[in-house]
Amino acid sequence: MLTITNLSKTYGNGVVALDGVTLEIGTGMFGLLGPNGAGKSTLMRTIAALQEPDSGRILLDGTDIVRYPHAVREVLGYLPQEFGVYPKISAENLLDHLAILKGVMDKAARREQVANLLKRTNLYQVRKKAVGSFSGGMRQRFGIAQALLGDPRLIIVDEPTAGLDPEERNRFHNLLSEIGEHIVVILSTHIVEDVRQLCSRMAVLHEGRVLLQGRPETLIARVSGRIWRREISRADLPELRRHCQVLCERLVAGRTHVRVLADRPPDEAFVPHEPDLEDVFFAALAEVREEVSSC
Numbered sequence: 001m002l003t004i005t006n007l008s009k010t011y012g013n014g015v016v017a018l019d020g021v022t023l024e025i026g027t028g029m030f031g032l033l034g035p036n037g038a039g040k041s042t043l044m045r046t047i048a049a050l051q052e053p054d055s056g057r058i059l060l061d062g063t064d065i066v067r068y069p070h071a072v073r074e075v076l077g078y079l080p081q082e083f084g085v086y087p088k089i090s091a092e093n094l095l096d097h098l099a100i101l102k103g104v105m106d107k108a109a110r111r112e113q114v115a116n117l118l119k120r121t122n123l124y125q126v127r128k129k130a131v132g133s134f135s136g137g138m139r140q141r142f143g144i145a146q147a148l149l150g151d152p153r154l155i156i157v158d159e160p161t162a163g164l165d166p167e168e169r170n171r172f173h174n175l176l177s178e179i180g181e182h183i184v185v186i187l188s189t190h191i192v193e194d195v196r197q198l199c200s201r202m203a204v205l206h207e208g209r210v211l212l213q214g215r216p217e218t219l220i221a222r223v224s225g226r227i228w229r230r231e232i233s234r235a236d237l238p239e240l241r242r243h244c245q246v247l248c249e250r251l252v253a254g255r256t257h258v259r260v261l262a263d264r265p266p267d268e269a270f271v272p273h274e275p276d277l278e279d280v281f282f283a284a285l286a287e288v289r290e291e292v293s294s295c
């Protein structure tokens with residue numbers, strides 16, 4: 001169990017990246033959803049003990065990881081947003097090298113662990129190939145293989161599916177959900193679909209603050225009956241925005257469709273919309289923006 005209490009971080013340039021973040025994260029896949037600049041990577045790096053917060057506490061199974069960063073590094077697997085590799089080394093050799101760095105010193109045990117991880121991530125057939133020649137999806141799977149070295153209790157993956165084609169993304173999802181059956185996996189992303197498909201618990205982060213957290217189905221139930229949609233001409237959008245909380249607008253077969261958050265349909269052309277996680281995400285952002293503009 002990972003318990004984060006009142007975590008705050010302001011960078012030297014004055015940007016408040018984390019502002020009193022409090023979260024409880026148990027075994028399974030936890031989705032941390034937020035728009036660009038929300039503070040996700042800062043939070044991930046802080047949990048991974050790669051940077052210190054200004055204040056607050058992070059406990060992993062009772063151990064304070066801000067005070068004892070080595071304790072978390074020993075039990076942590078981390079796939080950062082920018083995952084650099086030595087391009088010319090084969091996958092097998094690089095994984096072996098990384099296993100040594102992770103403290104797996106026994107040669108036979110290391111060889112076995114490396115082979116197992118290459119099989120698990122479906123890279124065994126290409127283990128002799130240079131990692132630099134891998135496709136984006138293969139590279140991300142290699143990233144997961146290195147994160148799993150040393151049998152971690154906590155895995156952090158930061159924006160892992162950006163740039164993957166649908167097939168690779170699906171394969172990556174299956175791999176993550178299999179891992180999430182046994183340990184804590186935190187998935188940080190701005191892709192709502194990733195969280196919907198994978199996570200049994202989630203939080204939305206915005207401007208360094210947790211807007212909401214819980215089970216996706218519970219959060220969806222909270223906006224149920226308050227989402228309406230209609231087709232609209234683009235010219236009418238500004239007027240609608242003036243008196244409604246427009247959650248999103250999107251093109252369907254070349255026509256603009258809007259969804260709004262309201263207790264009643266704004267006009268007779270609106271029909272009820274069965275909410276999904278995207279509505280939860282946009283509603284949380286819309287509500288906080290509304291608070292700011294009415295201040």
Ligand SMILES: Nc1ncnc2c1ncn2[C@@H]1O[C@H](COP(=O)(O)OP(=O)(O)OP(=O)(O)O)[C@@H](O)[C@H]1O
Pocket residue numbers: 011012013015016017034035036037038039040041042043190
């Ligand atoms: N080292 C740094 N120095 C100064 N400001 C920073 C630093 N790192 C991040 N920031 C700022 O802190 C805020 C949060 O950034 P962070 O990268 O944690 O967000 P994020 O949710 O991961 O965003 P993205 O999805 O775009 O990666 C942003 O405004 C960012 O510009």
